Amino acid sequence: MKQLTDITTPFDDIAASKTLPGQDIDWLQQLREQARAQFQRQGLPSKKVEDWKYTSLWALSQEVFTHEAGASQLDEMRCSQTALLETAYRLVIVDGQFSAELSHIDGLETGLTVQPLSQAFSKTKSVLGQQVTLEKAGLNALNTMLMTEGAYIQVTANTKVSKPVELLVINTGETDKLATHLRHVIDIAENAELTLVEHYVSLADDSVGLTDVISEVNLAENARLNHFKLQHESLSHYHVATLAGKQASSSIWHTNNISLGAKLARNDIHSQLLGEQAHVTMDGLYLVAGKQHVDNHTRIDHAVPNTTSEEIYKGVLDGDSHAVFNGKVIVHKDAQKTDANQSNRNLLLSRTCEIDTKPEMEIYADDVKCGHGSTVGQLDEQQLFFLRARGMNETSARSLLTYAFAVEVLQRISDMPIRQALSNVIETRLPRGV
Amino acid sequence: MLTIKNLHASVDGKEILRGIDLTVNPGEIHAIMGPNGAGKSTLSNVLAGREGYEITQGEVIYKGENLLELEPEERAQRGVFLAFQYPVEIPGVSNVYLLKAALNAVRKYQGLEEVDAMDFLTLVREKMKLVKMNEEFLHRNVNEGFSGGEKKRNEILQMAVLEPALAILDETDSGLDIDALRTVSEGVNALRAEDRSIVMITHYQRLLDHIVPDFVHVLSEGRIVKSGDKELAKELEKSGYSWIHDAPEGETA
Numbered sequence: 194m195k196q197l198t199d200i201t202t203p204f205d206d207i208a209a210s211k212t213l214p215g216q217d218i219d220w221l222q223q224l225r226e227q228a229r230a231q232f233q234r235q236g237l238p239s240k241k242v243e244d245w246k247y248t249s250l251w252a253l254s255q256e257v258f259t260h261e262a263g264a265s266q267l268d269e270m271r272c273s274q275t276a277l278l279e280t281a282y283r284l285v286i287v288d289g290q291f292s293a294e295l296s297h298i299d300g301l302e303t304g305l306t307v308q309p310l311s312q313a314f315s316k317t318k319s320v321l322g323q324q325v326t327l328e329k330a331g332l333n334a335l336n337t338m339l340m341t342e343g344a345y346i347q348v349t350a351n352t353k354v355s356k357p358v359e360l361l362v363i364n365t366g367e368t369d370k371l372a373t374h375l376r377h378v379i380d381i382a383e384n385a386e387l388t389l390v391e392h393y394v395s396l397a398d399d400s401v402g403l404t405d406v407i408s409e410v411n412l413a414e415n416a417r418l419n420h421f422k423l424q425h426e427s428l429s430h431y432h433v434a435t436l437a438g439k440q441a442s443s444s445i446w447h448t449n450n451i452s453l454g455a456k457l458a459r460n461d462i463h464s465q466l467l468g469e470q471a472h473v474t475m476d477g478l479y480l481v482a483g484k485q486h487v488d489n490h491t492r493i494d495h496a497v498p499n500t501t502s503e504e505i506y507k508g509v510l511d512g513d514s515h516a517v518f519n520g521k522v523i524v525h526k527d528a529q530k531t532d533a534n535q536s537n538r539n540l541l542l543s544r545t546c547e548i549d550t551k552p553e554m555e556i557y558a559d560d561v562k563c564g565h566g567s568t569v570g571q572l573d574e575q576q577l578f579f580l581r582a583r584g585m586n587e588t589s590a591r592s593l594l595t596y597a598f599a600v601e602v603l604q605r606i607s608d609m610p611i612r613q614a615l616s617n618v619i620e621t622r623l624p625r626g627v
Numbered sequence: 628m629l630t631i632k633n634l635h636a637s638v639d640g641k642e643i644l645r646g647i648d649l650t651v652n653p654g655e656i657h658a659i660m661g662p663n664g665a666g667k668s669t670l671s672n673v674l675a676g677r678e679g680y681e682i683t684q685g686e687v688i689y690k691g692e693n694l695l696e697l698e699p700e701e702r703a704q705r706g707v708f709l710a711f712q713y714p715v716e717i718p719g720v721s722n723v724y725l726l727k728a729a730l731n732a733v734r735k736y737q738g739l740e741e742v743d744a745m746d747f748l749t750l751v752r753e754k755m756k757l758v759k760m761n762e763e764f765l766h767r768n769v770n771e772g773f774s775g776g777e778k779k780r781n782e783i784l785q786m787a788v789l790e791p792a793l794a795i796l797d798e799t800d801s802g803l804d805i806d807a808l809r810t811v812s813e814g815v816n817a818l819r820a821e822d823r824s825i826v827m828i829t830h831y832q833r834l835l836d837h838i839v840p841d842f843v844h845v846l847s848e849g850r851i852v853k854s855g856d857k858e859l860a861k862e863l864e865k866s867g868y869s870w871i872h873d874a875p876e877g878e879t880a
Contacts, residue, residue: 574678579715582675583725583785584703584732593728597719 198236215314228337258372262288289373304352313345324437357388366397395427410438442468466500481514488517510546634685645849661846675709704736708791776807800834812837
């Protein structure tokens with residue numbers, strides 16, 4: 194069986210009976226119907242599917258999730274403390290529902306639109322469903338039939354947005370086993386520029402829930418998107434995400450995907466470089482411990498000549514954690530002068546953690562510059578001794594070296610406030626002592 | 628300050644140190660010389676607490692404490708400093724961070740407050756002059772991309788900031804050209820003090836032209852076979868190490 198069809202939560206029934214936003218929009222209704230039919234046929238992918246070889250959704254398929262969130266009591270102060278950035282436009286989603294009170298999206302600058310998706314579906318036709326296919330074995334059908342909220346972000350041509358936008362997605366844990374299905378639609382027009390942070394966080398340490406999210410990105414000619422994702426959810430939470438974008442010529446997409454939380458986290462990140470001189474950076478960092486499982490599948494399609502990509506994923510594994518990295522770079526026929534570089538480096542802090550890493554390159558053009566590699570190692574004993582010989586205790590020394598390993602990914606972030614904020618969050622996840 | 632008595636140490640069951648006796652008083656500079664394989668680096672590593680050495684006999688008393696019972700960081704906090712023969716590179720950790728963390732670890736042990744960022748910078752700038760390093764080095768990652776001479780100067784900078792009671796300089800002259808050797812030596816000489824002892828471990832006599840020791844010891848096959856003053860080093864320079872195999876057992880000062 195390639196699919197998991199024995200799914201405890203009746204997602205398809207819920208999709209049929211629930212009042213979902215945008216029901217008056219024909220094309221959206223059709224899309225949801227197609228998705229539902231597709232989900233009924235294919236269910237969730239099993240480990241027999243190559244892309245899911247190391248990640249099992251069985252436990253997720255056996256959970257009984259609810260789709261009805263209670264009213265949460267989150268106040269402004271708690272929300273601000275939870276946010277990553279002080280100075281930013283902020284769209285807040287609490288337990289799957291847009292919160293107008295907690296969001297800071299009034300008085301946006303000219304050229305920028307930030308709206309809850311539930312109020313903006315009618316504007317999304319040219320992007321929504323265009324970056325992902327329902328047929329691909331995965332979670333696209335599930336998300337598409339049930340998507341209820343998310344962000345619609347549009348930047349008009351030639352607008353350089355002065356402040357970052359933070360999409361703050363909070364699980365309060367007040368509704369047990371809540372499933373949320375979110376879709377973000379991000380559309381950046383010619384010569385426009387935006388910095389975006391997707392931030393997923395739980396307020397309760399051990400709340401169980403599901404975050405199912407797809408972000409679709411469209412970058413027009415010479416558009417630029419600095420795109421951060423910080424996933425910091427409860428260690429009992431499920432997080433499945435797709436981030437997919439199409440890039441026109443000379444567009445630049447910097448993605449930085451930091452995965453710290455969740456019991457199971459899966460990210461599928463995909464860029465299609467469709468215009469010459471387009472560039473994508475896919476960076477990532479995962480820090481996992483205990484019984485956490487994190488899986489990052491990335492894919493870059495160099496579809497035309499003269500495009501570039503750069504990718505560094507680093508991981509720190511402790512306890513009985515399991516990480517999976519699969520990075521695919523495809524250089525299509527005629528995509529000459531492609532320059533692609535990819536690396537995945539892992540630091541193992543325990544004997545019982547496991548990493549499955551597979552960088553892959555498929556090259557169908559002959560005049561290209563491509564490199565890839567992966568490493569798996571432990572803390573360096575010489576460095577450890579050196580730090581101890583300078584007076585640092587062993588825990589501090591290990592912690593410092595772990596941070597030093599991870600920091601390379603942060604040092605590639607040019608936005609200093611964001612770099613500092615992410616660094617502060619990561620430090621809280623290191624072994625105690627620094 | 629430091630008393631080593633009948634120290635025997637093995638690596639993988641092979642005995643490297645075979646009965647070292649050495650007393651270092653406050654303010655003294657001792658040079659330990661010897662051919663390759665004599666056990667020089669083993670001695671410095673054992674004193675600093677590196678793992679992988681088995682102490683089979685003997686003891687090392689530092690300021691009244693059994694040094695060998697202490698963890699490497701506990702030795703450092705009590706004022707024992709090893710200048711590494713091969714300083715390691717630590718990508719991702721800046722020099723300034725390392726220096727501050729090291730100083731604060733020592734201060735914490737001494738019951739002192741952590742230094743604040745401004746005071747620390749003032750202090751470290753002062754110390755950098757000793758080894759002719761410019762401020763750019765503070766913000767580079769520890770030893771990453773440093774030349775051999777820069778790495779050794781960096782070790783002496785760490786020593787200058789930490790102000791240890793006992794410094795062990797392991798082959799600090801190796802890999803240095805004459806200018807770098809002079810800079811490093813000037814740095815060490817500036818750190819000479821009545822309450823600070825230095826043990827220099829070296830293969831070559833040339834370092835001793837720059838840092839003049841009070842005592843010179845010749846290490847061979849895991850024992851000190853001869854001790855004397857700086858004249859002994861000159862003798863070694865002239866006749867090499869070949870004669871020591873002929874020296875009668877136990878001819879130590």
